[in-house]
Amino acid sequence: MAASTVRINLDGKPINPLTILMIGAGGFIGSHLCEKILQETPHKILALDVYSDKIKHLLEPDSLEWAGRIQFHRINIKHDSRLEGLIKMSDLTINLAAICTPADYNTRPLDTIYSNFIDALPVVKYCSENGKRLIHFSTCEVYGKTIGSFLPKDSPLRQDPAYYVLKEDTSPCIFGSIEKQRWSYACAKQLIERLIYAEGAENGLEFTIVRPFNWIGPRMDFIPGIDGPSEGVPRVLACFSNALLRREQLKLVDGGESQRTFVYIKDAIEAVLLMIENPDRANGHIFNVGNPNNEVTVRQLAEMMTAVYANVSGEPALEEPTVDVSSKEFYGEGYDDSDKRIPDMTIINKQLGWNPKTSLWDLLDSTLTYQHKTYAEAVKKVISKPTTS
Numbered sequence: 452m453a454a455s456t457v458r459i460n461l462d463g464k465p466i467n468p469l470t471i472l473m474i475g476a477g478g479f480i481g482s483h484l485c486e487k488i489l490q491e492t493p494h495k496i497l498a499l500d501v502y503s504d505k506i507k508h509l510l511e512p513d514s515l516e517w518a519g520r521i522q523f524h525r526i527n528i529k530h531d532s533r534l535e536g537l538i539k540m541s542d543l544t545i546n547l548a549a550i551c552t553p554a555d556y557n558t559r560p561l562d563t564i565y566s567n568f569i570d571a572l573p574v575v576k577y578c579s580e581n582g583k584r585l586i587h588f589s590t591c592e593v594y595g596k597t598i599g600s601f602l603p604k605d606s607p608l609r610q611d612p613a614y615y616v617l618k619e620d621t622s623p624c625i626f627g628s629i630e631k632q633r634w635s636y637a638c639a640k641q642l643i644e645r646l647i648y649a650e651g652a653e654n655g656l657e658f659t660i661v662r663p664f665n666w667i668g669p670r671m672d673f674i675p676g677i678d679g680p681s682e683g684v685p686r687v688l689a690c691f692s693n694a695l696l697r698r699e700q701l702k703l704v705d706g707g708e709s710q711r712t713f714v715y716i717k718d719a720i721e722a723v724l725l726m727i728e729n730p731d732r733a734n735g736h737i738f739n740v741g742n743p744n745n746e747v748t749v750r751q752l753a754e755m756m757t758a759v760y761a762n763v764s765g766e767p768a769l770e771e772p773t774v775d776v777s778s779k780e781f782y783g784e785g786y787d788d789s790d791k792r793i794p795d796m797t798i799i800n801k802q803l804g805w806n807p808k809t810s811l812w813d814l815l816d817s818t819l820t821y822q823h824k825t826y827a828e829a830v831k832k833v834i835s836k837p838t839t840s
């Protein structure tokens with residue numbers, strides 16, 4: 452975008468160029484947000500992460516048109532005295548850093564809690580003390596299970612949205628027992644939300660909290676044995692992509708009955724840009740960001756991904772594309788699940804006029820096209836290598 456174009460916000464006011472500190476800029480969401488900001492706005496980004504692979508295309512070569520507007524800082528926020536200085540230099544801090552893969556919640560609960568609560572504390576504190584605005588990434592997992600999941604299976608109330616649609620300002624947060632360590636993540640996220648909210652109420656911190664509902668798209672997580680550990684278990688999109696690329700069966704945890712709504716990353720990033728550029732409408736709010744129209748069971752997701760991938764790759768699907776596995780076998784002791792996640796969109800609609808656009812089929816089509824182009828050759832090479840005994 453031409454730096455001279457004046458951008459106007461939702462209230463018709465000109466948007467001044469900002470310096471944005473993006474913590475976790477090298478991750479899935481961060482990489483898309485950096486791309487969007489550099490391509491469509493005049494804002495500057497201080498991109499902070501321990502990894503930069505997913506934003507390498509934005510950092511190199513130096514001749515890129517936005518070269519002067521992004522600066523990478525390889526920093527671990529757990530222990531780095533440069534954090535406060537970077538927050539002071541910026542108009543806005545966006546915190547995306549977190550351990551956020553379910554396979555870690557019950558197997559590395561301490562790391563999960565430290566990452567999602569303790570490590571976020573200095574970020575909140577420095578923003579509050581220095582009068583800087585904060586956009587913090589929480590999660591839809593703070594809602595936990597729906598009220599409806601506790602009703603008898605045949606109860607007609609299960610069909611009533613009041614028992615399952617998740618609302619920022621009224622829905623309760625329902626987690627399992629302490630032994631179900633899956634909830635370590637949701638609980639840590641909930642406590643940091645409460646702390647941010649309290650900083651706003653008592654010390655005037657200008658904040659926005661984002662609750663993403665299963666954002667998916669290119670560059671999400673990793674393909675085990677290709678650009679991540681062979682034994683690693685990423686989130687469902689990458690697990691299923693990996694199986695499709697290897698022509699293996701897709702594993703359905705506990706029958707794949709849980710339901711999710713999936714939103715295309717590019718739609719969701721538009722919502723974040725609206726928050727960035729409309730502080731008067733976004734400050735003090737918690738926003739669900741998801742696509743209520745894209746609900747499926749995990750089994751339906753597997754079936755749809757199998758069909759889309761057959762189109763994209765030109766290879767017919769396996770005769771039996773899925774296999775059931777127990778959650779204990781797949782994730783280990785202490786796993787539990789969210790049953791159903793439909794975001795209420797009233798608040799984000801009212802404040803920012805945002806709506807998701809992309810259907811599940813279309814978003815899977817573009818995402819699996821990317822997965823195929825990026826990984827198919829590398830996976831074939833790995834599979835064709837003789838295994839050492």
Ligand SMILES: NC(=O)c1ccc[n+]([C@@H]2O[C@H](COP(=O)([O-])OP(=O)(O)OC[C@H]3O[C@@H](n4cnc5c(N)ncnc54)[C@H](O)[C@@H]3O)[C@@H](O)[C@H]2O)c1
Pocket residue numbers: 474475476477478479480481499500501502526527528529546547548549550551566570588589590591592662663664665666667672
């Ligand atoms: N993708 C989703 O659908 C989704 C859903 C709910 C919530 N979220 C939240 O959104 C945020 C971003 O998610 P994502 O999907 O992009 O995950 P991601 O794992 O791809 O990105 C997180 C990034 O943070 C970095 N990071 C972690 N700890 C760090 C530290 N101590 N210092 C510096 N960098 C650190 C990681 O290296 C990684 O690049 C997270 O807070 C996550 O909980 C995402």
Ligand SMILES: O=c1ccn([C@@H]2O[C@H](COP(=O)(O)OP(=O)(O)O[C@H]3OC[C@@H](O)[C@H](O)[C@H]3O)[C@@H](O)[C@H]2O)c(=O)[nH]1
Pocket residue numbers: 551552553590591592663664665685686687688690691701702703704705707709711749788789
């Ligand atoms: O191979 C797999 C992987 C996952 N699954 C199931 O697919 C569903 C979705 O799993 P994901 O790995 O995408 O993660 P979840 O939706 O449970 O949680 C996510 O929600 C929002 C964010 O906070 C995090 O990114 C993550 O916690 C779960 O029911 C899981 O059990 C499978 O059936 N098979």
